[in-house]
Structure formats: structure tokens, C-alpha cells
Amino acid sequence: MTPPPTDANQAGTGTTESGGRLVLVTGQEGAGKSTILRALLPRTPEGARIDAEDIGQTNPCPMDDRFFDLLRRNVAGLVERFWAAGYVNVVAGSFLRHHSDYLAFRRLLPRPAAVFMVELLVDKHVRDRRRVTRAKRTTQRWRDMVDLIPEDRTIREATDADYRYVGVDTTGLDVAATVQQIMDAVPEIYRR
Template sequence: MSTVEHLVVAPPGNRLVLVNGEEGAGKSTIIRALLRHTPRGARIDAEDIGQTNPCPMDDEFFDLLRRNVAGLVESFWTAGYVNVIAGSFLRNYPDYLAFRRLLNQSPTVFLVELLVDKEVRDHRRVTRAKRTTQEWRDMVDLIPEDRTIRQAAGADYRYVGVDTTGLDVAETVRRIKAAIPEVYARVTRPR
């Protein structure tokens, strides 16, 4: 008997997978890798749409970035892409709340935080294709690690923490997919 793979029917409505983590955690890489596994999906990497010179990294800049990402998310949903993956634009839980207020719809939200040991993160930052300067890395390192997103009481998202320290991209994606069956579950049915 042959089998056919089908998507599990997810609850109706739009879904948003937010990928968060410190610089070098692998956000851009994972956002790209997740898309090919995401049915009716779209991706937004704020690092791609938020390139400025100079890049102030202040509250005004992050407000602009949130507005741009929210507008793109809404546009993708309107076009029928019900599963949107977005990342690289949240610093903390207050940023998340400000972003949610910008959305006209109430999606199901999954917040994936990529966690990584500092030594591995530092190695990734200097060996990846996306080059940075020592000055940039030093500036980013002054930003304290945020724990408000993972510890937020009453948050309207499901938090998924993935330690990527010893994982390759495929295993990281596999763990995210397993943690979010509403988007990524498949069933095999006899034909």
C-alpha cells in the first residue's frame, strides 16, 4: 500500500513564527531554512529590510523597524500566506507588545528564541558570510541579554527556546518544527 503525506489541518486563522536571539544565534539562517518547510508561508528578516547608514540601533530606529515588519506581515496575510516567519527586530518583551499593537489581526503567535553559548556565538559572528566589524560587535555586546521575552507572564504567544550551541541548521529546524505542530505537522495516510 502506498502512502500520501498531507498537512494536518491547523486551526483557522493566521500564524506568526517570530525568531529571536542575540547576534550570531542564527536567526537569519533559521528564518531562511524554515521557509521551505512552511506551508503557505512567507519570511521577513528585518536585517534585510532594516539596513541603514548609519544604523543607530536606538528606540526610534526599532520603532521604524517594527512598523515596517508589521506592514509586511499584514500584506502577506492579506495575500493568503497564512504562516509568516519574521525575526531580527525584537529586543525585549516591551518591543513585542509594541509590535503586536501594530497588527490589525490576532494571529496565533509562536516565539522561537535561539540560544547559544557566547563562545560559539562569537565564532559564528566572525566566520559567517554576513561580515561585521569589531566596532559593531563591541557595540552589540553592550546590549544586555534580554530574558523578558522568555519570562513574560501572561504572554499571548507560545515560547519555544532552542539551544543551537551544538546543533546544525537541519537539527535546529527539526526541533522547531516538532515544537510547532500547528504549522509544521504532517500525517501520512494510506491512499
């Protein structure tokens, strides 16, 4: 693996005045956000990965609006620092619940060159199986609480969005096939 550039001028394409590119991975708990973020990074040229589930661990974990505001600010700060260091393509996820979260997040960043919103969709029976077999263990109580949150469609249905929406149904896909679908949908970053 090539060492990262030490500043934006040394990067192959560098960040532009309009900012870098951003791939945001969203989906319900158990959709595979963290798995896909990890799998995308080695395929992302001049890339950096931010998984808010890793940087946003707290005890207690309130999962309320105040907590998500803190998470958005932390992710936005990291995105800016990665861009400034020459990592043109940032993949991030696990911090957007709905379109209004995205709008609040965008106000924290300079205008990126491009934003790609990847929503991982999965049938409930597959999602439930993933939730109990994955490395990030959760309790039944936690899963029951999360299941009370209705599925949000505002990210995919936003009419004035400044991002390209990419919906990927992962129900019958393995990780490699999911990553390939994302790469095919975002040739600006993953051109062969």
C-alpha cells in the same frame, strides 16, 4: 514549488478573521536568526519570510528606539500584506530586542490566530565564532558595541504573554537539527 495563492480565498486554509499564524525568531547577534529564517521558509506551508536585517539596512544604523519603532512598523505592514495575500504562516525575525518591543509590535497587528516566539540560545564562544565566520560581516567595533548590551530575558519570562515560547539551544545543533526542533515544537504549522 507550488506558486503562491493570489488572494486569501484561494489559499488552502486562508487567513481567518482572527488573522494568520506568526513565528517570530529572536536571539542575540550570531545566534542564527537569519540562517534559521531562510531554512524554515521551504518547510513552512503557505509561508512567507521577513528578515528585518534585510529590510532594515540603513546608513547610518542608529539601533535606537526610534529606529526599532520604524522597523516594527515595516515588519507589521509586511506581515499584514502577506496574510491578506493568503500566506497564512509568516516567519519573521531580527527586530525584537525585548518583551516591550513585542508588545509595541503586537499593537500594530490584528489579532493573529497564533504566535510562536522562538528564541535561539547559544553559548558565547559558539556565537562569537559564528559572528566572525558568517556571510553578514561585522566589524570588531560593532561586535564590541553589541556585546555591551545585556542579554534580555523578558521575552522568555513574560507571564502574561499571548505567544507560545520555544527556546532552542543551538550550541551543539546544525541548521537542520535546529529547524527540526522548531517544527516539532509548532505542530500547528509543521504537522507531518
